[in-house]
Amino acid sequence: MSLLNKNETYNEKSNQRLFKILSIFLNLAPDYVDANMINEITGGDPYGEEFAFANIAATACGLDVFDNDEDKLFFRSHFLPCFKKLDAKPYFDDPYYKNIVFPKGNIGNWSFETRICKPYEAFVYDDPKIYPDGKILPCIGFFDVEYPFPAVLENGREWMTLMPNETNTTKPALDTADGKVLTFGLGLGYFTYMAAIKPNVESVTVVERSRDVIELFKKFILPQFPDPQKIKIVESDAFDFAENQMKDGAYDSVFVDIWHDPSDGCELYLKMKEYEYLLPHAKFTYWVEETLKLYI
Numbered sequence: 001m002s003l004l005n006k007n008e009t010y011n012e013k014s015n016q017r018l019f020k021i022l023s024i025f026l027n028l029a030p031d032y033v034d035a036n037m038i039n040e041i042t043g044g045d046p047y048g049e050e051f052a053f054a055n056i057a058a059t060a061c062g063l064d065v066f067d068n069d070e071d072k073l074f075f076r077s078h079f080l081p082c083f084k085k086l087d088a089k090p091y092f093d094d095p096y097y098k099n100i101v102f103p104k105g106n107i108g109n110w111s112f113e114t115r116i117c118k119p120y121e122a123f124v125y126d127d128p129k130i131y132p133d134g135k136i137l138p139c140i141g142f143f144d145v146e147y148p149f150p151a152v153l154e155n156g157r158e159w160m161t162l163m164p165n166e167t168n169t170t171k172p173a174l175d176t177a178d179g180k181v182l183t184f185g186l187g188l189g190y191f192t193y194m195a196a197i198k199p200n201v202e203s204v205t206v207v208e209r210s211r212d213v214i215e216l217f218k219k220f221i222l223p224q225f226p227d228p229q230k231i232k233i234v235e236s237d238a239f240d241f242a243e244n245q246m247k248d249g250a251y252d253s254v255f256v257d258i259w260h261d262p263s264d265g266c267e268l269y270l271k272m273k274e275y276e277y278l279l280p281h282a283k284f285t286y287w288v289e290e291t292l293k294l295y296i
Contacts, residue, residue: 011134014078021061022082022138031121032060033142038120046085046144053120053142054080078137086125086141091164096193100224102150108212109155112220117147117163125164127290136294152188152216159260160187170194170257173285177201179252184238184272185287186213189221191255196230205232205249207241239271247278254279257287262295270296 025032033056041052055065058079063071091097102112117123125141141164151161160166170191177195179202186192186208196204208214214233222228234241238258246254256272259265269292276284286292 015136018078025061031118033120049085050083054083082137082140084141088143088145096190107215110212110216111153113151114148115151119144126168169288173255176283177253181253182251183255185257186217189217196227203230207234207236207238209237242275251282253283255285262291265292266295
């Protein structure tokens with residue numbers, strides 16, 4: 001077996017192990033690490049916090065990074081590079097975050113809440129990084145400060161939050177938004193707001209199937225937009241609209257965000273791509289597309 005094949009085999013097995021371990025960690029104990037644990041290792045040196053965080057998380061996940069050679073290699077090659085301390089300031093300075101005020105309110109099964117991300121609480125902050133040798137590393141971040149964030153919930157389940165992952169994974173679509181913009185999925189209206197404030201965006205048409213989500217948005221969020229006249233909201237199923245109305249809009253860019261996460265998005269993603277031919281000159285982007293491709 002060549003060295004390349006050996007590396008591919010090791011990375012494939014390690015990728016699977018890494019995603020399994022981190023999935024359990026993020027779902028069961030994302031706030032396990034705290035400032036006291038970090039300071040015990042770093043002595044207050046902020047430059048060592050990522051290494052300290054990864055070591056504490058590894059221990060919590062059952063890895064023996066001191067005496068087990070296999071775990072030590074796995075830690076260095078896959079586990080440690082996943083973790084990054086993020087600067088909270090750019091997220092606090094985000095225009096939507098700064099300018100939109102979220103009162104606690106609900107309509108039907110949908111509601112708005114403000115939640116708290118604790119200092120050193122772990123979260124996914126971007127699509128996984130894919131390397132030429134087959135290594136795939138999730139992007140796990142943490143702040144050293146408390147980060148309040150808005151969330152929209154359906155029957156108590158988070159549907160969308162304004163955490164760094166939402167900001168970062170929406171950026172590719174915002175970078176291409178131009179002219180007449182069409183977006184499928186409303187949520188908190190983050191993409192809608194950020195696209196509408198771009199000078200080169202003429203209008204934003206939002207397709208949303210939930211009347212309650214639309215009413216929440218119209219009541220609490222849309223009045224805070226600087227240019228609400230740019231926004232048109234259509235109550236419709238995404239695929240009904242795509243099949244019957246999309247070609248009539250002469251849209252310049254289209255953004256699709258109608259899934260909760262990649263696990264339920266692959267089928268919807270592939271189905272929507274079949275409609276791209278209706279707008280041959282438009283730029284299509286899809287939320288967390290790179291992650292969807294990994295799942296597919």
